Amino acid sequence: MGTSVFAAGSAKRRSLGIKDEEPRSTKQGFTPLNTMPLTLPTEPLGSDGWSQLKEKSNCQTRYEDRVLEGMLKMNTDLEIAKSFLSFVAEKDGDISYRFLVKYLVLCVQQNQGAEVCDVYDIMRMKFQSFDTGASSLFIRGLGKTDRWRESIAILETMRKGGSVSARNYADCVKAAIGHQERALAFTLYDEMVQNKMLLPEDALQSLFDASQDLQDDDYRRRLISILSYFRENQIYPGEVLMKSIKSWFESIPNEFWRGKLTKVTNGGHCQACNEQIESIHLTPEEYSILKKAVIDGIIKGEDTFRKTTPQELQAFLQFVNSRPPYDIVVDGLNVAYNSKKGIFSQTLLDVVSCLKAGRKRILVLGRKHMLVHSKKWVKQDIQRLQEYADCFFLDNISLDDPFLLYASINSGNHCCFLTQDLLRDHKACLPDAEIQRLFFKWQRGHQLVMPFYSPGNVRLQPVLSYDTIVQSTDTSYHIPYDRTDVVRTSFEVPKTWLCLKKEQ
Numbered sequence: 001m002g003t004s005v006f007a008a009g010s011a012k013r014r015s016l017g018i019k020d021e022e023p024r025s026t027k028q029g030f031t032p033l034n035t036m037p038l039t040l041p042t043e044p045l046g047s048d049g050w051s052q053l054k055e056k057s058n059c060q061t062r063y064e065d066r067v068l069e070g071m072l073k074m075n076t077d078l079e080i081a082k083s084f085l086s087f088v089a090e091k092d093g094d095i096s097y098r099f100l101v102k103y104l105v106l107c108v109q110q111n112q113g114a115e116v117c118d119v120y121d122i123m124r125m126k127f128q129s130f131d132t133g134a135s136s137l138f139i140r141g142l143g144k145t146d147r148w149r150e151s152i153a154i155l156e157t158m159r160k161g162g163s164v165s166a167r168n169y170a171d172c173v174k175a176a177i178g179h180q181e182r183a184l185a186f187t188l189y190d191e192m193v194q195n196k197m198l199l200p201e202d203a204l205q206s207l208f209d210a211s212q213d214l215q216d217d218d219y220r221r222r223l224i225s226i227l228s229y230f231r232e233n234q235i236y237p238g239e240v241l242m243k244s245i246k247s248w249f250e251s252i253p254n255e256f257w258r259g260k261l262t263k264v265t266n267g268g269h270c271q272a273c274n275e276q277i278e279s280i281h282l283t284p285e286e287y288s289i290l291k292k293a294v295i296d297g298i299i300k301g302e303d304t305f306r307k308t309t310p311q312e313l314q315a316f317l318q319f320v321n322s323r324p325p326y327d328i329v330v331d332g333l334n335v336a337y338n339s340k341k342g343i344f345s346q347t348l349l350d351v352v353s354c355l356k357a358g359r360k361r362i363l364v365l366g367r368k369h370m371l372v373h374s375k376k377w378v379k380q381d382i383q384r385l386q387e388y389a390d391c392f393f394l395d396n397i398s399l400d401d402p403f404l405l406y407a408s409i410n411s412g413n414h415c416c417f418l419t420q421d422l423l424r425d426h427k428a429c430l431p432d433a434e435i436q437r438l439f440f441k442w443q444r445g446h447q448l449v450m451p452f453y454s455p456g457n458v459r460l461q462p463v464l465s466y467d468t469i470v471q472s473t474d475t476s477y478h479i480p481y482d483r484t485d486v487v488r489t490s491f492e493v494p495k496t497w498l499c500l501k502k503e504q
């Protein structure tokens with residue numbers, strides 16, 4: 001990398017006819033002067049000053065862009081940036097849209113509300129419409145000024161144009177709540193929920209952090225409904241939002257809530273208050289509702305089996321239904337790929353033989369290409385695999401998730417499945433929110449995960465007996481949250497909880 005940068009610099013020097021004056025320093029690995037980053041002044045310059053600086057610089061092409069980009073990076077004082085724009089205007093007779101937007105970024109970055117308003121007025125006079133980037137900057141910048149309502153108008157325009165993002169909504173919610181317009185803040189929130197968008201955490205936080213004067217019973221009910229939304233959609237707040245939620249509960253007038261950060265025992269009890277956390281297990285009734293929905297929605301659904309043939313589907317159903325129920329269904333390809341460097345068939349065989357040691361009935365879903373002997377797929381391994389487990393080999397292009405789901409759910413509520421995949425795609429196939437909730441609960445309770453793999457050392461993460469989801473009683477809230485310093489993969493659940501108890 002260093003060499004190529006240097007080479008680029010020297011080529012440029014040659015093309016500009018500049019002599020290499022510092023051979024000694026380059027040999028020592030120093031950056032030669034004329035490939036140094038652009039020089040930016042430390043105070044505003046007049047046009048002459050900028051002209052001279054431009055002449056001295058080593059980049060005549062795209063000089064203006066580079067200066068503005070440099071200013072963004074260095075977070076240069078606005079007065080200096082303004083002096084530069086004056087220079088550009090004098091030289092070119094005008095300032096282009098592109099340069100104005102870059103200047104706008106600088107204003108927003110520095111929270112310079114008055115300047116954002118000025119740029120907004122200038123650009124509105126000069127241009128008929130703005131691109132998404134500029135509109136988003138105006139929403140953010142204006143939202144923090146007395147002219148914040150104009151940011152709501154821009155949001156409206158973007159919404160009509162279909163280019164609005166959750167970030168835009170978040171900035172408007174923050175603007176509304178920052179200006180004591182709680183009804184508007186919640187109208188925007190509702191609009192997002194309707195459009196299946198999730199409000200970014202900083203905006204949710206602004207709702208929980210809002211001044212007490214704004215909060216009446218209705219407001220509090222709205223905040224509680226956000227927690228219900230978390231529950232229904234398996235959302236876990238991050239640590240920063242969790243702290244706002246904790247402070248909010250603790251400051252509800254005339255109710256005496258106390259929050260503690262805690263964990264849950266393997267047996268499913270909160271370590272802070274000893275309350276029993278909801279079980280992960282579905283009731284027989286819930287299970288049969290889910291089973292029917294999965295089989296109807298996912299298995300008979302038209303889209304799901306686009307990648308299979310009716311013959312393959314029939315053969316699979318016959319195969320599964322003619323055998324006793326399984327205890328574990330294994331996503332063969334997914335498990336084999338756990339060890340990228342190893343021999344795939346060996347990894348799969350190793351994992352399945354360990355599972356078999358627990359006297360489990362196992363189904364391995366594989367692909368037909370596994371049956372073709374190769375370095376990665378050794379014939380003898382596959383033969384032994386078939387002694388340990390029932391194996392069904394799908395066509396190479398078939399989508400294996402629906403087969404995995406069918407085989408697991410058809411085997412009964414005790415049957416688990418092993419894959420690192422998420423199965424999120426199937427949410428759309430499930431008819432309503434309640435069934436989706438059951439599905440993801442079933443998934444959390446039945447999906448086996450192998451956090452790491454080394455040959456001969458197969459350790460599965462045990463399925464928890466309790467459900468990791470926001471839950472409440474009349475006098476308690478338990479909210480799983482993500483710690484800022486813990487990276488959680490998407491198929492894992494947080495281990496840290498906020499326990500809130502209402503003292504009587």
Ligand SMILES: [Zn+2]
Nearest residue numbers: 270272273499
């Ligand atoms: Zn508790």
